[in-house]
Amino acid sequence: MELEEVPLEKKRNGDGEGASKLVVEVKAEEEGQPDHYAALQTPAEDIxxxxxxxxxxxxxxxxxxxxxxxxxxxxxxxxxxxxxxxxxxxxxxxxxxxGSPDCQGTGEDGKGKCRNDFPKIQAQKVDCNPCGDGWLLFEKTCFYLSTVRLNWSMSKNNCTAGGGSLAVITSQSVQTFLTGETNGYFWIGLRRTGSQWKWVDNTALGDSYWEGKPSRGDCGLLKGSPQKNWISSSCTSVAYFICEKTA
The missing domain is CATH 1.20.5 (Single alpha-helices involved in coiled-coils or other helix-helix interfaces)
Structure with a gap:
């Protein structure tokens, strides 16, 4: 009598189907669970x-x-x-x-006017010179001592261009003042015409302060101390010069 193998095959087939179902279910469970390693390897951007x-x-x-x-x-x-x-x-x-304020008046009057206009400024610091920068005020006359040397004619022209003339010395006080301010040779407005000495304003020479008898040259120079300090020299020589104008 021969054995029937059909039921055995059916059993095996049944077992195979069950095993297949089990494998599928396990894989499904694994796929349904979160991948913890993937989460660690790819941290969230909000971190x-x-x-x-x-x-x-x-x-x-x-x-x-x-x-x-x-x-x-x-x-x-x-x-x-x-x-x-x-x-x-x-x-x-x-x-x-x-700049500094213009002042009216001369001498002490001018300084007083400045003090009245600017009472808050100390008097010794007020620059009150009606003559202008670089000019010296003496007895209502402004004097300018040059810092360049020219011949007599050019010196005269420079003084005229500045609104004045070469210095005319007609008093002992002016002679003393200019002698104290100068140190060197300075042209003054004195020139000889023929045998007569005249000032640039065409007045004849009165009181004079010659160092000695003028001999050579036709133009007058003031050379500083002592009091009698005028000398004559060639008008083409170069020297400093003294200008004057009314304050």
């Missing part, structure tokens, strides 16, 4: 965001807004400083262009 900004996005936004406010305040402060400095430069420029 980096929190590490970069040091907190939540709301806190970062408040910090940025605070910095912008500080920048605006600093910019306004620097702008105000620049405006103040610009105003100071303008004021100083105006004062420099204005």
């Amino acid at each position: 980096y965001a929190e590490a970069s900004f040091g907190g939540s996005p709301a806190k970062a936004g408040k910090k940025t807004e605070g910095n912008a406010r500080l920048y605006r305040i600093g910019w306004l402060f620097l702008t105000m400083i620049c405006l103040v400095l610009l105003l100071a430069v303008i004021v100083l420029s105006v004062k420099l262009q204005t």
